[in-house]
Amino acid sequence: MTLITNTKQEKIVNYGSLQHSMQVEKSRDRRTMKCLVVLQICAAVVTMLLISTFYLTMYPSNKGKKHTPSTNPIQKDNIATLYAIHPTRHSFCFRDGKNGGIIINWAVYNRCNDLDFNNYYAGNFTVGVGGGRAGTIIDLGSRDDLQKKYQYQETVGHGQGYASIHRTNKTLLILKDSYQNHTFQAMGESAALFRDTSSSFSVRVILGHVYALRIIDTYKHKSERVVKMLVLAYQPNESVTIQWKILK
Ligand SMILES: *[C@@H]1O[C@H](CO)[C@@H](O)[C@H](O)[C@H]1NC(C)=O
Ligand SMILES: *[C@@H]1O[C@H](CO)[C@@H](O)[C@H](O)[C@H]1NC(C)=O
Ligand SMILES: *[C@@H]1O[C@H](CO)[C@@H](O)[C@H](O)[C@H]1NC(C)=O
Numbered sequence: 490m491t492l493i494t495n496t497k498q499e500k501i502v503n504y505g506s507l508q509h510s511m512q513v514e515k516s517r518d519r520r521t522m523k524c525l526v527v528l529q530i531c532a533a534v535v536t537m538l539l540i541s542t543f544y545l546t547m548y549p550s551n552k553g554k555k556h557t558p559s560t561n562p563i564q565k566d567n568i569a570t571l572y573a574i575h576p577t578r579h580s581f582c583f584r585d586g587k588n589g590g591i592i593i594n595w596a597v598y599n600r601c602n603d604l605d606f607n608n609y610y611a612g613n614f615t616v617g618v619g620g621g622r623a624g625t626i627i628d629l630g631s632r633d634d635l636q637k638k639y640q641y642q643e644t645v646g647h648g649q650g651y652a653s654i655h656r657t658n659k660t661l662l663i664l665k666d667s668y669q670n671h672t673f674q675a676m677g678e679s680a681a682l683f684r685d686t687s688s689s690f691s692v693r694v695i696l697g698h699v700y701a702l703r704i705i706d707t708y709k710h711k712s713e714r715v716v717k718m719l720v721l722a723y724q725p726n727e728s729v730t731i732q733w734k735i736l737k
């Protein structure tokens with residue numbers, strides 16, 4: 490294909506140059522022809538490159554989409570430690586997983602206080618205390634409490650219950666029977682969590698307990714965050730380490 494077009498091009502160039510002037514040197518003519526051929530080869534190479542990059546970038550992503558199960562992506566493991574006497578880390582922001590406070594010009598400011606540890610109420614988690622924030626936090630109990638209440642099968646490590654908690658609209662869901670069946674049931678605590686009034690905004694910190702919390706930013710309308718968390722480590726008056734996940 491390229492060869493044919495090349496010769497055609499060559500002819501056109503020849504006739505064109507003949508018509509315009511006969512004084513054009515033969516060597517010059519040849520040089521322009523060479524240039525054109527090189528240009529055409531370059532164009533072909535560029536086109537090939539463009540096509541191959543298109544396939545390389547588009548094809549694997551399409552393939553990936555086909556094979557990824559839409560309901561069960563691998564989850565990021567979010568773990569954070571809050572320190573009671575840390576100037577900016579006694580509170581926590583779930584939006585970006587960073588300190589609730591910030592130090593600017595040698596002063597502490599509230600940046601995004603979604604969850605406070607120990608400072609508003611000793612030994613408690615407190616939500617909805619930052620500027621423009623309201624919130625509800627519910628202690629769902631220990632992992633054993635959850636298993637007893639909802640009667641699903643746990644596996645070694647007792648992680649299935651916490652892992653399975655998710656939401657659809659205003660209902661929290663937890664595992665039903667076995668994780669292999671992939672069926673879920675509504676949690677009785679859903680109504681309390683999504684109730685408008687923040688009746689429960691402060692709860693005791695207990696090692697191994699699972700919590701559900703909902704934070705509303707009243708400055709930004711409709712800005713709501715629903716989070717589940719599990720207390721992994723707790724030193725009273727010192728620090729608490731949580732595993733957490735935003736429930737969309
Ligand atoms: C969730 O809410 C959306 C719109 O508000 C609705 O279309 C959908 O059916 C709801 N899903 C469930 C499971 O209730
Ligand atoms: C899983 O579901 C099947 C039916 O679909 C049922 O027979 C089985 O008992 C379930 N497994 C458990 C552990 O409940
Ligand atoms: C701390 O949490 C407990 C429940 O766990 C609650 O009864 C108590 O009122 C909370 N403390 C304050 C000062 O709100």
Ligand SMILES: *[C@@H]1O[C@H](CO)[C@@H](O)[C@H](O)[C@H]1NC(C)=O
Pocket residue numbers: 611725726
């Ligand atoms: C934590 O601090 C409070 C107030 O400073 C104190 O009353 C409480 O006994 C302390 N708790 C522990 C476990 O040290």
